[in-house]
Amino acid sequence: MSSSQIHISSPSVSANAAESTFHEVDDLERAIPSIEFRNVVLAFDERVILNNLSFKVMKGETKIILGGSGGGKSTIIKLVLGLLKPDSGQVLVDGEDITYYSEDQMMKIRKKIGMVFQEGALFDSLSVYDNVAYRLHEQGVPEEEVEPEVRRMLRFVNLEDAIDKMPIELSGGMRRRVGIARALIGDPKIVLFDEPTAGLDPPTARTICELAMKLRDLEDVSSIFVTHEMNNLDYICSEYAVVDHEGKVGFEREGERLCLINSKVMMMKEGKVIFSGTDESLRRAEDPYIQKFLRGH
Amino acid sequence: MNFATRALLELQETTLLASRAFAGLFKRPKYLAETIAQMDAIGVGSLTIIILTGFFTGGVLTVQTFPTLKAYGAQSQTGYLVAISLVRELGPVLCALMVTGRVGSAISAELGSMVVSQQIDAMRALGTDPTRKLVMPRLVALLISLPLLTVLADVLGIVGGWATAIGLYSVSSSVFIAAVRDGITTDDLIGGIVKPLVFSLIIGTIACRQGLHTEGGTVGVGRSTTRAVVMASIIVIIADYFLAKALQVILGTT
Numbered sequence: 001m002s003s004s005q006i007h008i009s010s011p012s013v014s015a016n017a018a019e020s021t022f023h024e025v026d027d028l029e030r031a032i033p034s035i036e037f038r039n040v041v042l043a044f045d046e047r048v049i050l051n052n053l054s055f056k057v058m059k060g061e062t063k064i065i066l067g068g069s070g071g072g073k074s075t076i077i078k079l080v081l082g083l084l085k086p087d088s089g090q091v092l093v094d095g096e097d098i099t100y101y102s103e104d105q106m107m108k109i110r111k112k113i114g115m116v117f118q119e120g121a122l123f124d125s126l127s128v129y130d131n132v133a134y135r136l137h138e139q140g141v142p143e144e145e146v147e148p149e150v151r152r153m154l155r156f157v158n159l160e161d162a163i164d165k166m167p168i169e170l171s172g173g174m175r176r177r178v179g180i181a182r183a184l185i186g187d188p189k190i191v192l193f194d195e196p197t198a199g200l201d202p203p204t205a206r207t208i209c210e211l212a213m214k215l216r217d218l219e220d221v222s223s224i225f226v227t228h229e230m231n232n233l234d235y236i237c238s239e240y241a242v243v244d245h246e247g248k249v250g251f252e253r254e255g256e257r258l259c260l261i262n263s264k265v266m267m268m269k270e271g272k273v274i275f276s277g278t279d280e281s282l283r284r285a286e287d288p289y290i291q292k293f294l295r296g297h
Numbered sequence: 298m299n300f301a302t303r304a305l306l307e308l309q310e311t312t313l314l315a316s317r318a319f320a321g322l323f324k325r326p327k328y329l330a331e332t333i334a335q336m337d338a339i340g341v342g343s344l345t346i347i348i349l350t351g352f353f354t355g356g357v358l359t360v361q362t363f364p365t366l367k368a369y370g371a372q373s374q375t376g377y378l379v380a381i382s383l384v385r386e387l388g389p390v391l392c393a394l395m396v397t398g399r400v401g402s403a404i405s406a407e408l409g410s411m412v413v414s415q416q417i418d419a420m421r422a423l424g425t426d427p428t429r430k431l432v433m434p435r436l437v438a439l440l441i442s443l444p445l446l447t448v449l450a451d452v453l454g455i456v457g458g459w460a461t462a463i464g465l466y467s468v469s470s471s472v473f474i475a476a477v478r479d480g481i482t483t484d485d486l487i488g489g490i491v492k493p494l495v496f497s498l499i500i501g502t503i504a505c506r507q508g509l510h511t512e513g514g515t516v517g518v519g520r521s522t523t524r525a526v527v528m529a530s531i532i533v534i535i536a537d538y539f540l541a542k543a544l545q546v547i548l549g550t551t
Contacts, residue, residue, distance in 0.1 A: 078418075081418075081421070081422050083418055083421060083422070103426065104426075107424050107425075107426065108424075110421070110422055110423070110424045111424045113422070115418075115419065115422040115423075117415045117418070117419055118415070119414065119415065121414060121415035121416050121418065121419035122416075122419075123416055123419070123420075124410075124414075124416070134423055134425075135423045135424060138326065138423065138424065138425050139424075140325075140326060182419075182423070
């Protein structure tokens with residue numbers, strides 16, 4: 001990781017520090033959004049799923065997409081991966097318009113994107129090792145290079161002990177973490193999370209959020225984090241990962257003097273964006289739907 | 298969408314799937330290990346049912362035809378009739394139907410489960426084309442395995458007919474074998490190989506298409522599996538009729 005990347009991705013940025021950080025962005029590439037939607041429309045038959053959707057995810061930024069079930073959140077992720085095509089509008093990845101890319105062209109784009117599925121979507125017939133190594137095996141990487149990489153990723157999600165297990169032997173939370181390790185192999189600079197904490201107990205959900213924060217703050221990864229759980233928002237928007245002098249990763253709250261600039265929130269309702277901004281402004285929003293969503297009743 | 302449009306659309310999609318799978322044969326990675334694993338699952342895994350089906354079909358052919366042939370004094374031709382029936386029709390068709398039931402359903406259910414558990418999406422997200430990774434090895438394995446299984450079913454059917462003829466009806470072994478030799482021609486053997494090649498394409502593409510097209514969770518997996526078996530079975534039987542006629546014309550045996 002370059003020093004500039006570490007600097008830019010650092011979440012513990014005070015107002016002054018944030019200003020100086022922006023001045024130091026001399027790398028034009030960082031000004032190009034990792035993901036951009038321009039007026040995207042998608043409908044299945046008569047049902048409009050996404051209605052003129054536009055947004056950007058900048059380099060090193062986490063975009064939390066909130067909304068109720070059936071609001072089109074997961075569809076956004078499928079569009080980024082080219083698993084679905086929009087009826088109109090444009091989808092850009094790293095400034096490249098992928099809207100009308102063929103399946104072969106999309107394969108190249110997908111190599112720089114990691115995807116964490118709701119239930120993990122692990123391959124049942126493959127062990128944890130083979131699941132995590134899947135991308136490298138497909139690329140024909142020699143086995144002696146694959147194993148250390150797989151172990152590194154499993155250490156990142158704290159599951160190295162499960163390397164020889166089959167997916168059926170894992171708990172729900174472990175499956176998600178293996179899914180994260182699999183998504184991160186090859187060090188993609190964009191990671192998409194599709195409700196990764198749905199149905200998990202709070203401590204496990206917290207672990208998943210910590211992994212997302214580590215990616216954001218220590219690896220300079222841009223991500224979309226689709227969720228409908230408010231505690232995910234609390235963790236990701238108000239805490240950041242730090243490395244202490246012993247090399248241990250910890251998490252600190254932003255507090256009064258700091259403001260995380262690399263996490264944004266977007267709320268969707270019936271295919272439309274009804275809010276886009278910071279978590280603080282989301283909490284101040286007066287929209288009845290948002291207030292109901294925040295309060296839970 | 299009416300029935301005809303739906304059928305045409307299904308035909309188009311199934312053909313496209315097969316063509317994409319075969320186009321993948323010439324690209325890397327080659328998925329040789331997957332193809333061999335599928336040959337093991339499809340070919341070796343189907344040996345028991347094919348051995349039993351072939352043997353007892355030959356036996357029952359003898360049981361059903363011997364009394365009639367004897368009434369005309371043609372009991373020495375039992376081997377002829379058993380061999381021709383098996384090599385031309387019953388071997389390829391029964392083998393294809395058995396493989397449809399065992400393998401077609403398994404392919405459709407496996408791919409369908411992968412669809413509903415998002416494993417297919419995960420595969421695509423990880424930069425793998427599921428058509429090449431999943432469809433191509435299964436089609437190639439079927440193309441190699443089904444003709445071999447058919448030959449085995451033919452041979453064991455003749456053995457079953459022979460065992461029944463000499464065991465139940467005291468037909469001389471040499472008479473039965475001589476009749477078998479007289480009955481089978483090269484054209485029959487060609488037809489007996491061409492048919493399973495076509496059938497394997499039908500079974501493989503329909504099972505893969507239905508599996509990959511699964512919608513509606515686990516209930517959908519059941520539906521697509523049933524649809525795959527029913528469609529493949531019916532189309533195998535219909536294709537057999539047209540193939541039989543086409544082979545007669547091509548080989549000049551009309």
